[in-house]
Amino acid sequence: xxxxxxxxxxxxxxxxENLVLNCSFTDSAIYNLQWFRQDPGKGLTSLLLIQSSQxxxxxxxxxxxxxxxxGRSTLYIAASQPGDSATYLCAVWGNQFYFGTGTxxxxxx
Amino acid sequence: KAGVTQTPRYLIxxxxxxxxxxxxxxxxxxxxxxxxxxxxxxxQFLFEYFSExxxxxxxxxxxxxxxxxxxxxxxxxxxxxxxxxSALYLCASKAAGARYEQYFGPGTRLTVT
Numbered sequence: 575x576x577x578x579x580x581x582x583x584x585x586x587x588x589x590x591e592n593l594v595l596n597c598s599f600t601d602s603a604i605y606n607l608q609w610f611r612q613d614p615g616k617g618l619t620s621l622l623l624i625q626s627s628q629x630x631x632x633x634x635x636x637x638x639x640x641x642x643x644x645g646r647s648t649l650y651i652a653a654s655q656p657g658d659s660a661t662y663l664c665a666v667w668g669n670q671f672y673f674g675t676g677t678x679x680x681x682x683x
Numbered sequence: 684k685a686g687v688t689q690t691p692r693y694l695i696x697x698x699x700x701x702x703x704x705x706x707x708x709x710x711x712x713x714x715x716x717x718x719x720x721x722x723x724x725x726x727q728f729l730f731e732y733f734s735e736x737x738x739x740x741x742x743x744x745x746x747x748x749x750x751x752x753x754x755x756x757x758x759x760x761x762x763x764x765x766x767x768x769s770a771l772y773l774c775a776s777k778a779a780g781a782r783y784e785q786y787f788g789p790g791t792r793l794t795v796t
Contacts, residue, residue, distance in 0.1 A: 605782050606782055608784065608785060610787070615792070616789060616790070617687075617787045617789040617790045618775075618787040619787075620785065620787070665726075665785075667785075669739055670716075670739045670741065671716065671718070672728070673718075673726035
């Protein structure tokens with residue numbers, strides 16, 4: 575069974591810092607990996623989708639990489655802002671979506 | 684395009700009752716998936732429907748069921764509610780094919796008392 579782990583579980587940084595969130599998965603037989611953010615009590619907002627054949631995707635201040643062979647993905651957030659405070663989730667799609675445990679990010683003004 | 688919509692947004696039910704949640708996918712999307720989110724278990728996959736057929740099912744008891752209509756709208760039903768069913772239930776839709784991006788609705792917050 576696919577297991578998805580995210581490290582760290584919580585992260586607090588001052589505004590303006592660059593940061594990296596990590597996601598690892600046990601089964602490399604995936605179609606794609608998707609990063610989401612979730613604000614408290616809300617649904618998920620899609621940030622980036624990386625197909626299994628791709629190495630990275632970029633959107634604005636966000637860059638996500640995928641190393642399928644090692645079962646790892648990273649989400650890089652440049653110049654963090656207080657509005658980036660949220661829980662970040664990664665999910666891999668094999669025959670269903672498996673979600674990571676999430677990283678709770680707080681950006682301090 | 685309108686996003687994924689879920690109704691109702693909040694529900695309070697009593698143990699033993701049943702509940703039906705509704706999800707309307709993004710126009711043109713034929714795949715609808717349901718997820719349960721709890722503080723202890725995180726996000727867990729319930730089932731996926733595609734063209735009115737259940738395509739995948741997670742590891743949940745038979746009390747959890749769903750269906751999809753010809754217009755791709757989907758409903759999820761939970762019978763004989765238990766306190767542990769209290770959760771945020773999320774619906775997601777995507778275009779046909781495994782490689783497409785999933786889009787999530789705002790969720791239905793179910794509280795069982």
